[in-house]
Amino acid sequence: xxxxxxxxxxxxxxxxxxxxxxxxxxxxxxxxxxxxxxxxxxxxxxxxxxxxxxxxxxxxxxxxxxxxxxxxxxxxxxxxxxxxxxxxxxxxxxxxxxxxxxxxxxxxxxxxxxxxxx
Numbered sequence: 001x002x003x004x005x006x007x008x009x010x011x012x013x014x015x016x017x018x019x020x021x022x023x024x025x026x027x028x029x030x031x032x033x034x035x036x037x038x039x040x041x042x043x044x045x046x047x048x049x050x051x052x053x054x055x056x057x058x059x060x061x062x063x064x065x066x067x068x069x070x071x072x073x074x075x076x077x078x079x080x081x082x083x084x085x086x087x088x089x090x091x092x093x094x095x096x097x098x099x100x101x102x103x104x105x106x107x108x109x110x111x112x113x114x115x116x117x118x
């Protein structure tokens with residue numbers, strides 16, 4: 001499993017996004033077969049790719065987390081926060097709005113939307 005993750009991360013670092021996405025798909029298939037797939041697993045896994053140079057891998061993992069768990073407040077909030085920190089304002093707004101749709105009382109999402117709209 002680690003070899004697949006390292007391969008995908010290396011491909012993202014080289015700018016080979018399509019090949020990296022295919023490597024991640026292979027990894028996800030293995031994780032599913034082993035019964036390890038969960039929102040928590042993907043969040044922690046993405047966290048392991050926070051170093052400079054691995055941001056695209058982390059972002060791809062967080063996007064997959066939202067794809068697999070679209071109704072997750074946490075998955076959407078994590079992705080929105082990473083997008084905001086990367087300056088991807090429109091994507092951040094999209095995912096913070098989804099957080100508010102899922103949890104209308106989410107103060108953080110409300111504050112972040114307000115700040116991003118300035």
